[in-house]
Amino acid sequence: MGYLAILFGFAQVVFGAIVRITGSGLGCGDHWPDCYGAFTPTGISPTSALLIEISHRYGAAALSITIVVLVFAALVRRKQVGVGGPGGVLRPALVAVLLVVVAALFGAVTVKLSLNPLVVVTHLAIAMALLAVLVVVTVRAGGFGARSIPVRYERTLRSARAAGALTFLALVFGALTANSPGAAVACQGFPWCREITATGTPLAIQISHRLIALLLVGHLIGVVIGVRRRDETRAVKTAAWVALAMVGLQVIVAAAMIEMHLPPALRSLHQAVGTALWIAVVSLAALASGGVETSDIERIVYESPSRGEFATPEGVST
Numbered sequence: 001m002g003y004l005a006i007l008f009g010f011a012q013v014v015f016g017a018i019v020r021i022t023g024s025g026l027g028c029g030d031h032w033p034d035c036y037g038a039f040t041p042t043g044i045s046p047t048s049a050l051l052i053e054i055s056h057r058y059g060a061a062a063l064s065i066t067i068v069v070l071v072f073a074a075l076v077r078r079k080q081v082g083v084g085g086p087g088g089v090l091r092p093a094l095v096a097v098l099l100v101v102v103a104a105l106f107g108a109v110t111v112k113l114s115l116n117p118l119v120v121v122t123h124l125a126i127a128m129a130l131l132a133v134l135v136v137v138t139v140r141a142g143g144f145g146a147r148s149i150p151v152r153y154e155r156t157l158r159s160a161r162a163a164g165a166l167t168f169l170a171l172v173f174g175a176l177t178a179n180s181p182g183a184a185v186a187c188q189g190f191p192w193c194r195e196i197t198a199t200g201t202p203l204a205i206q207i208s209h210r211l212i213a214l215l216l217v218g219h220l221i222g223v224v225i226g227v228r229r230r231d232e233t234r235a236v237k238t239a240a241w242v243a244l245a246m247v248g249l250q251v252i253v254a255a256a257m258i259e260m261h262l263p264p265a266l267r268s269l270h271q272a273v274g275t276a277l278w279i280a281v282v283s284l285a286a287l288a289s290g291g292v293e294t295s296d297i298e299r300i301v302y303e304s305p306s307r308g309e310f311a312t313p314e315g316v317s318t
Contacts, residue, residue: 001070002138005096008063009131010275012056016127017271019056020120020178021264025110027053032108060104067096070137082140087290092136099130117179124175128168131275132282139286145235152290153232156240159223160285163243166216167281171274173209180205184262190255217251220244223284232288239284246277 019025027049028035035054071093078084085091106123113119139146177183182202187193191210196203220243227240250273257266 001066001073002134002141002143005063005066005070005134006131006138006279008059008066009127009134010272010279012059012063013124013127013131013275014268014272015052015056015059016124018268019052021267022049022052024049024052024056025120027051028057028111032111033057033104057107060100060107064100064104067093067100067134071097082142087140089137089140092133092140096130096133096137099126099133102126103130117176117181120179121172121175125168125172128171128275128278131279132164135279135282136286139283144239144283144287145233146287148235149233149287149290153230153236153288155230156223156227156232156236157285157288159219159226160281160288163216163219163223163281164285166212166219167278170209170212170216171278173205173212174270174274176205177209178267188258190258213247213251213254217247220247220281236284236287239280239287243277243280243284246273246280249273250277 031037035050035057074083074090074093078090083089103123103126106119106126110116110119110123138144180202182198183205186196186198186203186206188195188197224240224244227237250270253266253270253273257263257270260266
């Protein structure tokens, strides 16, 4: 169920980008949650913008239902180890319910305020926070190879948190670049500006976005090197490599997008790869934090397959 929720969340963010890129954000006018008084296109004489926008809303409904089912399943099993309590599934699942409600309300505000750029960016930030929480739920339930992780990798956790902060900033500045007038075309050329078409705030936003992305690339290279040198569990190594691969692909897509003058298909792909990068980085942090909560006896006797060392009850590695 956690994987399904992540899939729906990923699709919702990407489809939200398609809504923005195709100019379909007001496909239902200023009506919310209905679309011109109806919840289906039947009898509305649908346009392409309307169909894209209403499909995005259907996706939000599917995601909401999935999260509610996830919380219900966690509540039923809340007395089991790894479900209730500080390190269990239930608490982040409840946070996911709160975030999906907040995201829906911001969706309504976005429509009512005729797609105000700052509200659009805030809406994306909330959606990314929701995705992060869903990843944490999935890892705590044993997903992404979490059951193979015997200890808490402190150094990798600190590095992954820094990568998460950089990724989040890159996503937010990317959204500002896409939604602020003149920012997307302020710097023509990649990796440096061969032509500057706007100055002031639009140029500052785009340059900031590029610099943050460059810092993230360098940081993730360092994370991968560190994870390999410390010979950490395969799941952690895989997450680090996937994150590095995603940021590399993101740079390639960004270069092509800029050089080809922002075609809609590449702009959508840019959002999709950025979202996948976010999932990978959050997964790395969640896995490095120790994976699945286990009983005291299991923590004492669990032996690390990569080091042959016994983990302490606190699960702290050197």
